[in-house]
Amino acid sequence: MELNLVGIIAISFAFLFFSGVIYFLIKKNVFSSESKEVINEQKDINMNESVLKQLKIKNKQLLAEIFFLEEKNKKLKQKVRSLKEAIVNLEEQKRQLEKSEATLKELRIQKEETLAMVAHDIKNPAGTIKNFVSLLESYDLNAQEQTDVMKGLLETSSRILNLADEFSSIVAQEHVAITLNKEINNLNEAVEDIVSSNKVRANSKEISLLLKKSVSLPKVTMDQDKIKEVVDNFVNNAIKYSPTNATVNVSTKFDNSFAIVEIEDNGYGLTEEELLKAFEKGTTLSTKPTGGESSTGLGLWIAKKIVEEHNGKVWVSSKKGIGSTFSFKLPIE
Numbered sequence: 001m002e003l004n005l006v007g008i009i010a011i012s013f014a015f016l017f018f019s020g021v022i023y024f025l026i027k028k029n030v031f032s033s034e035s036k037e038v039i040n041e042q043k044d045i046n047m048n049e050s051v052l053k054q055l056k057i058k059n060k061q062l063l064a065e066i067f068f069l070e071e072k073n074k075k076l077k078q079k080v081r082s083l084k085e086a087i088v089n090l091e092e093q094k095r096q097l098e099k100s101e102a103t104l105k106e107l108r109i110q111k112e113e114t115l116a117m118v119a120h121d122i123k124n125p126a127g128t129i130k131n132f133v134s135l136l137e138s139y140d141l142n143a144q145e146q147t148d149v150m151k152g153l154l155e156t157s158s159r160i161l162n163l164a165d166e167f168s169s170i171v172a173q174e175h176v177a178i179t180l181n182k183e184i185n186n187l188n189e190a191v192e193d194i195v196s197s198n199k200v201r202a203n204s205k206e207i208s209l210l211l212k213k214s215v216s217l218p219k220v221t222m223d224q225d226k227i228k229e230v231v232d233n234f235v236n237n238a239i240k241y242s243p244t245n246a247t248v249n250v251s252t253k254f255d256n257s258f259a260i261v262e263i264e265d266n267g268y269g270l271t272e273e274e275l276l277k278a279f280e281k282g283t284t285l286s287t288k289p290t291g292g293e294s295s296t297g298l299g300l301w302i303a304k305k306i307v308e309e310h311n312g313k314v315w316v317s318s319k320k321g322i323g324s325t326f327s328f329k330l331p332i333e
Contacts, residue, residue, distance in 0.1 A: 124232050125156045131200040152197050180223040187259050188213045194231040206244045212251040220259050220330045226306045233299040234263040234326045240289045242267035258329035270318040279304040
């Protein structure tokens with residue numbers, strides 16, 4: 001009985017001892033786990049703080065780079081604006097240069113054309129003077145005929161002097177265009193002067209040169225010398241391209257708005273193609289001059305320019321083998 005009691009007590013103490021040991025071990029393990037967690041958490045906190053610090057440093061660097069790039073971008077934008085402005089200025093300068101070049105080219109062309117016109121128009125009166133001199137040498141003229149020839153020589157010489165002065169003035173100027181000295185003038189008188197100065201030449205080719213004037217023709221505002229050049233070109237051409245025994249009729253008339261001059265011949269006429277380009281610069285006709293005269297292809301072109309500068313119009317009607325009629329009209333004011 002006593003042994004059983006002692007055994008029970010010993011067993012109880014053993015149980016309590018082992019229970020204590022087990023509890024101690026369990027507690028120790030729990031505390032050890034908690035310590036590890038705390039240590040791990042601390043490590044995580046320290047690591048996070050380090051990462052955060054590094055991120056802050058990196059962010060500061062990025063902000064500095066962004067600021068630098070923004071400043072650089074501003075400068076680049078300013079350069080782009082400056083370049084755009086420079087390009088606009090250069091394009092404007094290019095346009096101005098092209099415009100100036102075109103203007104200079106046009107002025108050079110005008111000068112060359114005006115020189116060609118004056119040089120051409122000196123030729124006709126010079127030929128007329130030659131014909132007058134030939135007439136004086138070849139014929140026994142009476143007093144009236146001599147007076148007419150001298151009058152023609154004087155009038156034609158004055159025309160040449162005026163053209164020579166104009167030529168010199170044009171050469172002296174850098175650029176020039178056609179200039180007109182318009183005054184109210186008698187168109188009949190201008191036409192009559194040209195017909196008279198061409199009589200000798202027509203007679204030398206046995207061509208009848210006739211004038212029919214409208215006695216009531218109103219005066220017109222015109223540059224008389226230039227209009228004489230137009231009439232002279234038309235009459236000269238009619239004589240130049242007409243055969244022996246032909247007739248050249250010069251007439252003046254008017255309607256309500258225009259004074260009209262017509263020069264009609266019964267020569268060889270023009271083809272349809274020649275009619276289309278008769279007044280173009282440099283046009284030469286298939287028909288050759290009947291007296292071996294020279295032709296530059298400028299006369300009709302010059303006449304057209306002069307008449308159009310007077311706000312008038314030139315035209316031609318013709319039929320091959322029958323003859324031609326060259327006409328122009330000037331406005332009556």
